[in-house]
Amino acid sequence: MLEIRPNCECCDKDLPPNSTEAMICTYECTFCTACVEDILSNVCPNCGGGFMPRPIRPKTARREGVSVQHQLPSTKRVHTPYTIEELKVFGEQFKHIAPEDR
Numbered sequence: 640m641l642e643i644r645p646n647c648e649c650c651d652k653d654l655p656p657n658s659t660e661a662m663i664c665t666y667e668c669t670f671c672t673a674c675v676e677d678i679l680s681n682v683c684p685n686c687g688g689g690f691m692p693r694p695i696r697p698k699t700a701r702r703e704g705v706s707v708q709h710q711l712p713s714t715k716r717v718h719t720p721y722t723i724e725e726l727k728v729f730g731e732q733f734k735h736i737a738p739e740d741r
Contacts, residue, residue, distance in 0.1 A: 643712035680730030689738025
């Protein structure tokens with residue numbers, strides 16, 4: 640089950656559980672769409688993979704015990720250890736390779 644992290648690891652923008660701006664990689668590194676497009680070039684700075692929109696956990700349990708109220712999102716904020724310049728350089732190196740071929 641996804642952690643549903645509460646923020647962008649780059650700019651620290653709040654990304655609540657129902658945010659349509661949250662993007663994740665296969666390891667659930669979480670960034671906002673602006674950072675993914677403008678800084679990261681769709682290259683995860685942690686694994687080198689690509690990003691997809693983070694799914695939104697349902698507010699209402701349509702099946703018993705399955706909703707955001709039953710599986711709470713993470714409250715632990717995560718921040719990248721890299722500078723903006725390091726993130727841009729890393730993304731530039733690999734953006735020409737399709738995520739499925741990285």
